[in-house]
Amino acid sequence: MTDQNELISFAAEEIRVPEQTQAPWRVLVVDDDGEVHQATRYALEGRLLLGRSINLIHAYSAAEAEELLRQMPDIAVVLLDVVMESDDSGLCLIDLIRDQLNYRCLRIILRTGQPGTAPESTLVARYDIHDYMLKTDVSHERLVTSLTTAVRTYQQLANMALMERQLASAVRAVDRCLDLHQPETFAQFYCQQLKSIYQLSPLMAVFWLPGAVESARIVAADESHQAWLGQALSSLSAEADLIEYVQEAMQSGCVNHTDCLLLGSAQHRLLVLLSDDNIADHVLAESWQVFHSLMGVCFKHVC
Numbered sequence: 001m002t003d004q005n006e007l008i009s010f011a012a013e014e015i016r017v018p019e020q021t022q023a024p025w026r027v028l029v030v031d032d033d034g035e036v037h038q039a040t041r042y043a044l045e046g047r048l049l050l051g052r053s054i055n056l057i058h059a060y061s062a063a064e065a066e067e068l069l070r071q072m073p074d075i076a077v078v079l080l081d082v083v084m085e086s087d088d089s090g091l092c093l094i095d096l097i098r099d100q101l102n103y104r105c106l107r108i109i110l111r112t113g114q115p116g117t118a119p120e121s122t123l124v125a126r127y128d129i130h131d132y133m134l135k136t137d138v139s140h141e142r143l144v145t146s147l148t149t150a151v152r153t154y155q156q157l158a159n160m161a162l163m164e165r166q167l168a169s170a171v172r173a174v175d176r177c178l179d180l181h182q183p184e185t186f187a188q189f190y191c192q193q194l195k196s197i198y199q200l201s202p203l204m205a206v207f208w209l210p211g212a213v214e215s216a217r218i219v220a221a222d223e224s225h226q227a228w229l230g231q232a233l234s235s236l237s238a239e240a241d242l243i244e245y246v247q248e249a250m251q252s253g254c255v256n257h258t259d260c261l262l263l264g265s266a267q268h269r270l271l272v273l274l275s276d277d278n279i280a281d282h283v284l285a286e287s288w289q290v291f292h293s294l295m296g297v298c299f300k301h302v303c
Contacts, residue, residue, distance in 0.1 A: 024055035107150035166287035177298035201275035
């Protein structure tokens, strides 16, 4: 078991990239031809991309597509016609997606029935697009293959962007930790960061002295359990199962307790019990390792 005098964290192999609760991929079809929408629906009906279903969203003009894009920032791929209201409607929509909406992760697959209007070499050089297709040449399998690589790239880019945001938040959290000097204020701040950065749901935080489980007291709690604050863990007589579970996690260093986090210094311990069953299902490994390590250092500074 890991030395409890050191920060206790997850091994890298225990943390996996979250799969966003297996929500369907949102794919926006933008074309002024109803038959294209029908053919796309037929080609993708019942298909899975990387183990997830497809939620097709339909727009019949660039203006309608813009409205949908503003409402749904989590669209993964746009299947985009070039010529609609005007000869360059699709290209103008690309500029809006990249420059105004700043959707950098979203992938764009251009489909055109008039290749002379928009030559492939020119478009690939000028615009950030994932693929270019002639409507007359696109088979069902070609469409599925292109979409599969597009959503894979979208997922990778989205995870990278999320990791950057989380790391930036972790660095800001460290700066704020320098002003904390009590275990209670640190625990409350730590729980706030878990919620705001990783959308985890802390139930409570318990502070105790190594080798003295009886000293454990509750120093942070969610809104539904504010009455627990300041109480000894053992005093929650109505929560016998919860007390037993937390004490087991304390004594084992959170081994086999995938909903618990543990920070340690030479003289003190802090355990956070989460409402989430398995932390690994909710975090990105790279940013989590950095965040948890930094919070461990901050805890030693405070305590």
